[in-house]
Amino acid sequence: MAVIGHDEAEKAFLEAWRGGRLHHAWLLAGPQGMGKASFAARVARFLATHGRAGEGHAMSLDDPGDAAAGKLVDAGNHPEIIHMARQLKDKSKDLARNITIDQVRGMIRRQHLSLSLGEWRVIVIDAVDDLETDGANALLKTLEEPPAKTLFLLISHSPGRLLPTIRSRCRTLRFQPVDRDVMTSWLHDIRSMLDMAELRAIVAASGGVPGKALALIDSDVAAMEKKLLAIASSGDPGNRLREALAREVGGTSNRARLELVIDIVPGLLAQIARERPIAEIASVLAQWDRVQRNVRDAIRGSYDGAMVGFEIGNCLAELAPRHAQTAR
Incomplete structure (x- = not known):
């Protein structure tokens, strides 16, 4: 499915990559449902399938790059992509309240290992808002002294709640609600069976958030x-x-x-x-x-x-x- 609302963020990231100025930590900030996790996955795949920052002239994050690495990413088996999120509670279908300090420590231990494939290790935290206090402090220490060739993608639905010191060590990409006309046209393209009156009602209720609009339809x-x-x-x-x-x-x-x-x-x-x-x-x-x-x-x-x-x-x-x- 085509993405929407990522144009400015994609442009900023690719410009930094082409110029060899890739910041070690990026804060993906905006309302839940804007596709920040999808954007993070595209960035992770891009770095796993391309060479050093500044090499090449990829015009899009969806440039295929190295096919073998791409297959590993698609299968969820690429060794240099680490994804952190709340885990299921023991013997329960409910998610834990927080991303724990033990998860952060496990991620930090992985950083001491040499890269086994490709030029980058990518760590996606979805969402960084869910870190428990000790975990946030441990992450901060890592951001202060980042390992070489490691890129952090911190997804945040409420960046104002994060430690100011974490925010200050990241480059922020803001994902803003999508214009109503743009959203209406996008939904019409992917859900053509809906009449225009219903589409407009869904767009109005969504507040310009694509994920919310899709949830309303479903x-x-x-x-x-x-x-x-x-x-x-x-x-x-x-x-x-x-x-x-x-x-x-x-x-x-x-x-x-x-x-x-x-x-x-x-x-x-x-x-x-x-x-x-x-x-x-x-x-x-x-x-x-x-x-x-x-x-x-x-x-x-x-x-x-x-x-x-x-x-x-x-x-x-x-x-x-x-x-x-x-x-x-």
């Missing part, structure tokens, strides 16, 4: 809107619809569905407000304020997706016509 926006409107129109007597919503968006694996609900509720409330008498608009706005408070409180706390989903359902149920509320 989550079936229309089906979710229908479920939420059913709560708002019926009042959900017996809580059946709200309980189903809570199950659907609860748990770590359903975070994308919860974010989808949070994204599309404003549009639904606007639709409801347009259909109500002027005297009832204030009550619709009050429920939107309530939704925002619930989301903020959840983020500050444990972010219980099921609870947030049920509370959003409660807000919508309060907007049911009076005869439906009486039936409750």
Whole structure:
């Protein structure tokens, strides 16, 4: 699939490589879903399949380079590409809360080994925001005295939360939300079966983040809107619809569905407000304020997706016509 939103970052990296001025650490900063991990994978493959910095005239990170090295990268077996991320908990499908100090120490030990293939060792940390405190400090020491021919790609969704000393030792590439018209055209090219009205709604809800737009498409926006409107129109007597919503968006694996609900509720409330008498608009706005408070409180706390989903359902149920509320 074609990438979007990487043009400026790719240009900056290739200019540094061609000029032999490749900084040892790059901070890939921007909203989650901008494709920063995809960009890091392209950079890692590029360095694994090309020679010394400044050699050659590759015009793109997707220049194939050495075919044998490329096959190893594609198979996930290239010895000089190290990928660090949160690991699965023991006997669990859930990810650990952090990238641990032991993972960082393992990466540092690898740095003492001689390169066995190619000119570069590439270390991708996805995301550097997930490092526990000791791990961040250990990484900082490595960035202060970087090994030769080693390049760090630090993916960050919230660079302001990183240690300032880590940020100061990196060259930052910023991945900004994509313009609406560009995003709409891109989605139309890769999802041509969607009508333009639905595409525009998805682009608006995505905030210019390609990964979020794709998640919205894959989550079936229309089906979710229908479920939420059913709560708002019926009042959900017996809580059946709200309980189903809570199950659907609860748990770590359903975070994308919860974010989808949070994204599309404003549009639904606007639709409801347009259909109500002027005297009832204030009550619709009050429920939107309530939704925002619930989301903020959840983020500050444990972010219980099921609870947030049920509370959003409660807000919508309060907007049911009076005869439906009486039936409750």
